[in-house]
Amino acid sequence: MDAVELARQAAARLHTQAVEKGHDPWRPYAFAKAEAERRGLDVEVAAKGAAVLDGGRAVFVARDDLILHEDAGTPFERAFLVAHEIGHAELGDDGDPTPSREIDPARPAEASPVGLDRVVDYGRKQRREVQMDLFAREFLLPRSVARRLHVEEGLSATAIAERLGAPFAMVAQQLFDALLLPVIELPAAEENAARDLNPEQIVAAAHRGRAYLLEAGPGTGKTQTLAARIEGLLADVVNPRRILVLTFSNKAAREMAERIAAKNKDAAVAMWIGTFHAFGLDLIRRFHQELGLPKDPRLMDRTEAVDRLEDVFPGLGLVHYQNLSDPTQIIADMLAAISRAKDEVVDAKRYAELAEDMRVAGAGEAAERAAEVALVYDRYEKLKHEAHCVDFGDLVSLPVRLLETHEAIRAHLQAEYDHVLVDEYQDVNRSSVRLLAALRPDGQNLWAVGDAKQSIYRFRGASSFNMARFGTDDFPGGERGRLTRNYRSVPEIVDAFSAFAAKMKAGGGGGGLVAERGRGGHPPEHRAVATPAQQTVALADAIEEMRAGGVRYRDQAVLCTGNEKLSTLGHELERLGIPVLFLGSLFERDEVKDLLAFLSILVDRRAMGLTRVACSPEFPMSLGDVGAVLDHLRGNETTPLAWLNAIDRIAELSADGAAALRRLSTALAGFDAGASPWTVLATLLLDRTRIAARLSVSADVIDRGRCIALWQLLNFVRAQPSGRGQPVVRLLDGVRRLVRLGDERDLRQLPAAAQGIDAVRLMTIHGAKGLEFPVVHLPGMNADTLPGNPRAPACPPPNGLVEGATGSSLDVVRVGQAEEQECLFYVAQSRARDRLFLYCPTQKSNGTNRPESPFLARMGSGLARKSVTPSRPLPEAPEDRAIAWTYEGKLSFTGPQMALYECVRSAPPYRRHSRGPAPWCRALAPHTQDCSSLRRPRRQPEHGYWRNRRSHQ
DNA sequence: AGAGTTGAGGTTTTT
DNA sequence: CCTCAACTCT
Secondary structure, eight states: OOHHHHHHHHHHHHHHHHHHTTOOTTSHHHHHHHHHHHTTOEEEEEOTTOGGGTTSSEEEEGGGTEEEEESOSOHHHHHHHHHHHHHHHHTTOOSSOOOBOOOOTTOOSSOOSOTTHHHHOOOHHHHHHHHHHHHHHHHHSOHHHHHIIIIISOOOHHHHHHHHTOOHHHHHHHHHHHHHSOOOOSOOOOTTOOOOOOHHHHHHHHOOSSOEEEEEOTTSOHHHHHHHHHHHHHHTTOOGGGEEEEESSHHHHHHHHHHHHHHOHHHHHHSEEEEHHHHHHHHHHHTHHHHTOOSSOEEOOHHHHHHHHHHHGGGGOOSTTOOOSOHHHHHHHHHHHHHHHHHTTOOHHHHHHHHHHHHHTTOTHHHHHHHHHHHHHHHHHHHHHHTTEEOHHHHHHHHHHHHHHOHHHHHHHHHHOSEEEESOGGGOOHHHHHHHHHHSTTOTTEEEEEOGGGOOOGGGTOOHHHHHTBTTTBSTTOEEEEEOEEOSSOHHHHHHHHHHHHTOSTTOSOOOOEEOSOOOSOOOEEEEESSHHHHHHHHHHHHHHHHHTTOOGGGEEEEESOHHHHHHHHHHHHHTTOOEEOOOOGGGSHHHHHHHHHHHTTTOTTOTTHHHHTTSSSSOOOHHHHHHHHHHHHHSOOOTTGGGGOGGGSTTOOHHHHHHHHHHHHHHTTOOTTSOHHHHHHHIIIIIOOHHHHHHHOOOHHHHHHHHHHHHHHHHHHTOOOOSSOHHHHHHHHHHHHHHTTGGGGGGSOOGGGGGSOSEEEEEHHHHTTOOEEEEEEOOOBTTTTTOOOOOOSSOOOTTOSTTOOSOHHHHHHHHHHHHHHHHHHHHHTTEEEEEEEEEESBOTTSOBOOBOHHHHTTOTTOEEEEOOOSSOOOOOGGGSOOOOOOOSOOOOOHHHHHHHHHHHHSOGGGTTTOOSOHHHHTSOTTOOOGGGGSOOOOOOOOOTTTOGGGGO
16 A cells, blocks of 8 residues: 555544544644644744744654744644644654645645646655645544535535634545545555565676666566665665666656665655656756756646647648648647657757658658658747747657767766666667666666567657667667566466467567466466457456456456447446446546536536536436527527526526526526636535535445546646636636547546455556456457557658668558557566456457457467357447437438538547548538438548558568 | 458557 | 458449
């Protein structure tokens, strides 16, 4: 369990004990002070801004048994400062006193992925402060108490806040945590606790000197070895400040930091542990002058970049990338190409040169396209610079250029770190490698670990190529080691993925692992079924079969290549009664759309959101009543909300409808478009309705998912940066943009608290990387799914962009994608500890054949093949049920109506938001009746590269 | 036998 | 938006 949760639970215990001793939690300052006294701590007050506070608001001085806090704020705020410092005392921060500066009583339990927070993930010290804020909040108002007050005693958030003298935001946040997040179980028995290192690991961890790359397959204990190496370095009395540990993901960085901290807290704080991007950001801030940037540049994310480029796009005179009905998508595609170029440290100028080289070589249109990307690249860099921003790519590529060109800075940094350790080396791209090379040119004391066969991030320039050239082109003279013992899986599974690995293109042949565990008695199983619908039932059957054998739902994972697939599968499993943990796209969810519709009433003159709001049990209205309101609004020029104060003027409104509107009016009272969306929603959920309370007492696993989705939404809404315009409008526009670009993906990350729910985990294979499960199910093992046929990038990289690649860059992409598919399958199989199930339908829904994946045959003879007949039919989805309707007279549709229907019906779900009617729809005359003309013209096949791939193989 | 048509299936990922 | 299976047409 993670440290934040432990601290929170400790605080809740202290609260209970204090109450038992007779202290009054409704007098927070006295309550906190009593706890300080109990532990023998003096609480003293210092003037705000006093020197002893050193710019902070409170401090815990262990050697003097003293808590010092500023003389400012309400009694509750003071109590919060004291409780924060008690947290430091309780959790053993007895080193040098560090004043606490940024104290936020209403901090969400987890950060929302917005802005630079996505990159920095806080240093350990800052995480500690976050932890203390949560500690303090829990001590003053534990979740269990907040929950009881609201759910059982019926107190609103405002009532609790007033009684406690606390800010509304703090109480509301605590209520959200209490009501919407699942209760986290007390520490499960520490699994796979310390196992001693095996000889291979000892050798690898003990290596000193030359560059070293440890090839470590799945389940071989690579993280353990890396941690052991760090401990070894500390034992050798290496100054932890001179150790740099780089990972690719925030998650990996956090885990590593926690792991080190468990053994050596001070060293973990002193060491630099973080992602390449976070490290890069650190360098950018340190050397901002040399880079011509402000001290603390902002991060320009994709959404903002698209926005700004849209303004200048028409003026660029592009020919090939001009003016598709909607420039958004093409701009996003070009930004992807630009980001890819930054992965290779290719700037706009160099990009233009590469395009020119192509033109000279006679590449024709491809060269012109590359030149246009170069033009946009150049423009983008300028506007980004003018906005004092950097983007994700800059975070690594700017420091690389800085270090490669500034000898003095390079020497300075080389001298700063003695040891550089890199996790997940197969995920690094050229810019990361060049950063490493600048820091450790001779590779001395550079130590990396990775597995080329798990290289599934090629789209961003990671490739097994970087693993291959370690020790030769990169860091010549470097050495290699290998871990060959798998501790995770039973031999049956290890043998299967090792057999597959033997013929993989990535990472060379071999790479077979030796299973350390005893036989499990069950080979990996392939279960073939006839139809796709049967596949889901067969999957559900297997899940229940495993559960009957004692495997909890939460110990089983279903892995797919894509999110869309996962989401349909999730709904189908739910219909079959299997609890699943999968939120899907946050903004597609009903409970989230309900709240956004509610917000939209504040800003939409026509109140279109009412259609949805009227379906909620809070404000129930008939369709007729909704129609009456909408007609009324169409006829009258009103401002948003004004109509809610004149409900009697709406013609043909039923009494029930009027009552619902009056309730809605009360729920929205005092708010307008200028209100803070978070406050509006918090007030709705916690003060003016019992929505949150009702959801939180439901025992239904589906409702648990709804709660988590709401929590996620509230966290997102709260984290919205301030800016110009009305906050509600800004939020809704922001959501629209996010969904259009598919950037809401970031919000799918489940909060850590969700991990305790007993439900089957549904994940993409990418999402499952680095995790393991007792039972893994892999549906959809068909020839058209797992080696899939990935699309060519919309803006192909110019030839020569990818370093070390030969041939056309399209070739490079294609080869990389084929390799990546194998890696995906390898990762998927190797997540399983005890049982592995693979499924495929052998037919399409219309009864034609659907061949199985060729990968199955490569798993060797250990794979048990079965044809299964599922136990029951798949229940029909309510939304698929036919709706009976009748009409009178001649049926006719206008062209635009048909076009709209066709576009919505035929577009895959993830495109439904992103494009308007296709150009061919627009061309139709407005009143077409002849439907035959609506057939979409087929495109003439061209004989381009991606069409007949076979001829190139 | 090969060209063309139709319907169904698939289209990820992080900082 | 591309690919495959299975069909029809010549």
